[in-house]
Each structure stands twice: as structure tokens, then as C-alpha cells.
Amino acid sequence: MILSALNRPLVYAIAIAAAAVSIPSMANDIDVDAAKALFKDNECQKCHNPVKAKKGPSFKKIAAKYRAKHLDEKEAIKHMTSGKKVKLEDGSEEDHKIIDTKDVKAQTNLAKWILSH
Numbered sequence: 001m002i003l004s005a006l007n008r009p010l011v012y013a014i015a016i017a018a019a020a021v022s023i024p025s026m027a028n029d030i031d032v033d034a035a036k037a038l039f040k041d042n043e044c045q046k047c048h049n050p051v052k053a054k055k056g057p058s059f060k061k062i063a064a065k066y067r068a069k070h071l072d073e074k075e076a077i078k079h080m081t082s083g084k085k086v087k088l089e090d091g092s093e094e095d096h097k098i099i100d101t102k103d104v105k106a107q108t109n110l111a112k113w114i115l116s117h
């Protein structure tokens, strides 16, 4: 891009806008694409959706519960790695799906993504 006196303010505006967009995502430190991929590979979407209740609660509902109870991603990781018995929306019970990775970083990323809703 040619930096003439005329378009310089525009360049600054773009730089400021870009910084404003990138700061929140850096602060949250969530790799959304990786979280979505892990979620899909584990077929979590069979029971979970960001906004809709399926067999399990929506992310919005889970995130709201965690906020109300002051829980964080550690609790969510415990949940997705322990296979405890859960009640589905239809009233039946089964052991919760255990995530297929032992990579704590990947688990943390997914948990933070879920709780960011």
C-alpha cells in the first residue's frame, strides 16, 4: 500500500481496528477451530449444541451454571474425563462420554470454548 499523506489516517484506523479485534481473542486464549474439531471428533454434538438443548444441555446453559456456581474449566474437564452417570433430557441415564484425548491443553481449550458461551 502506498503511504501517502492522504491514506495514512486510514492505515492507522485499520491498525487500531485490527488490534482491537485481536486483543480479546488473545486474552481468552481459545483456539476455536481446534475446540470445534475435538468436539466433532468425539461426537459431543450428538448431545450438545452451543444454543439448543439436545440430549444434553446447551453450552449457554452449561456456561450459565458454571458462572452461577463459580466453577471453571477444571470442573468441565473432570466431567469430560470421568464418565460419571448423567441424566439425558429424555430422562434415561447413561455414563457420560469420555473424551478421547489425554492432552490437558486440548481438553482445557475445549472446556474454555464451551464455557465461553
Ligand code: HEC
Residues within 6 Å of the ligand: 039, 042, 043, 044, 045, 046, 047, 048, 055, 056, 057, 062, 065, 075, 076, 079, 080, 086, 087, 088, 089, 096, 097, 098, 099, 100, 110, 114
Ligand atoms: C449421550 C449424550 C452426551 C454426549 C455424547 C456428550 N454429553 Fe456432555 N452431557 C450430557 C448430559 C445429559 C449432561 C448433563 C449432565 C448433568 O447435568 O448432570 C452433559 C453435561 C456436560 C457438561 C457440563 C458438566 C457439568 O458439570 O454440568 C460438559 C462440559 C459436557 N457435557 C461436555 C461434553 C463433551 C466435551 C462431550 C464430548 C466428548 C460430551 N459432553 C458428550 C450428555 C452428553
